[in-house]
C-alpha cells in the first residue's frame with residue numbers, strides 16, 4: 001500500500017520566511033494589496049507604469065513623475081545587436097520562457113550590474129526591453145526571419161507588447177486589457193519565483209542572475225506556466241457540455257486542473273473576477289460563442305465538485321487568446337509584469353540581508369563506511 005502524502009508542513013506552507021512591505025496576500029480572506037493599495041483599486045484606476053513605480057520606488061507617482069518615468073522607459077527599448085544575434089540563433093521550437101531566460105542572462109553579460117547602486121537602472125532597462133526581446137525572437141523565428149522594429153511609438157509597456165508582437169498599433173480595448181493584466185500579475189509576496197529571486201539576492205548576486213532564476217521558477221505549470229496549460233486544456237472543448245464531461249473524467253482520474261487552486265487563498269483569488277470580466281468583454285468583441293462559455297462551465301463544475309476556484313491564470317488564457325496572442329507567449333507576458341515584483345523584492349532583500357539558508361530534516365541512512373569498489377554489488 002502506498003503511504004499517504006505528507007502535506008501539512010511540505011513546501012514550507014504556512015511558515016514565515018521573512019518580512020516584506022510590498023504586498024499582502026489573502027489577509028482578509030481573499031484580498032491582495034500592493035504597498036497597501038487594493039489590486040482592484042489599482043487595476044481600475046492606475047496604469048502598469050504607475051504600479052511599477054509604486055513597487056520599485058515606494059509611492060504612486062504624481063503626473064510629472066509618471067511622465068518622466070514613461071519617457072525614460074521609452075528611451076530604453078533598444079535591443080543591442082549582440083542580443084539580437086543570440087535571439088536569431090534560438091530555434092523556433094524553443095519555449096519562449098527559455099528565450100526570456102536566455103535573453104535576460106545575455107543582457108546580464110552585455111550590461112552587467114556592477115554595483116547595487118545600479119539596481120534601479122538595470123530594472124528599468126529590463127522593463128523596457130522585455131516585450132521587444134520576446135517578440136523580436138518570436139517574429140524572427142515564426143515569421144520567415146522578420147526583424148521587427150522594437151523602437152515603436154507605443155506609449156506604454158502594455159501597448160509595446162502588443163505592438164511588437166503584431167507589428168502594428170493595437171486597439172484601445174486590447175491595450176486596456178493588457179494594462180489590467182500586467183497590474184494583476186505584478187506582485188504576489190513570497191511565491192515560488194519571487195522566493196527564488198530573494199534566495200539568489202541573499203547571496204549578494206547581481207540583478208540579472210536573480211531575475212534569470214525567477215524566470216526559470218515561473219516557467220513551471222504549477223506556477224506561471226498554468227495560463228498556457230489552461231489554454232491547452234480548454235481549447236480542446238467545443239461546448240460547455242463537453243467541457244463538463246471531460247472535467248468530471250479528469251477529476252475522477254485525479255488529474256490536476258490547471259488554473260485552479262492556490263497555495264494561500266482558500267475561497268477565491270481576487271484577481272480572477274477582474275480578468276474574467278475582461279475575458280467576457282473580449283469574447284463579445286470577437287463574437288466568441290465557445291471559449292468563454294467553456295471556461296465559465298469549467299469554473300462552475302470545479303467549484304461544485306471540489307470547491308476549487310480559478311486562480312489568476314485561468315481566465316487569462318481566454319483573454320490572451322481573444323487578443324490573438326499565441327499560447328506559448330502567455331507566460332512571458334507574466335514575466336514582463338512580475339519583473340517589477342521580483343526586482344522590488346531583490347531591493348528589499350539587499351536592504352536588510354542575511355543569506356537565506358534553511359535547515360532540512362535528514363531522512364537518509366545512518367553513517368556508514370565506503371565499501372571498496374571491487375566488493376560492491
Ligand SMILES: CCC(=O)SCCNC(=O)CCNC(=O)[C@H](O)C(C)(C)COP(=O)(O)OP(=O)(O)OC[C@H]1O[C@@H](n2cnc3c(N)ncnc32)[C@H](O)[C@@H]1OP(=O)(O)O
Pocket residue numbers: 005007221222223224226255256257258259260261262263264308311312313
Ligand atoms: C497566478 C500564478 C500562480 O502561480 S497561481 C497557481 C497556478 N498553478 C495552477 O493553476 C496549477 C494547478 N494548481 C495546483 O497545482 C495547486 O492548486 C497549487 C496552486 C500548486 C497549490 O498547491 P497546494 O498548496 O499543494 O494546494 P492545496 O494544499 O490547496 O491542495 C489540496 C488538495 O487539492 C488538490 N488540488 C489543488 N489544486 C488542484 C487542482 N488544480 N486540480 C485538482 N486538484 C487540486 C491537491 O492535489 C490536494 O489534494 P491531495 O491532498 O494531494 O489529495
Ligand SMILES: O=C([O-])CC(=O)C(=O)O
Pocket residue numbers: 185187188190191192223263264311312
Ligand atoms: O502566490 C503564489 O503562490 C502564486 C501566485 O498566485 C502568484 O505568484 O501570483
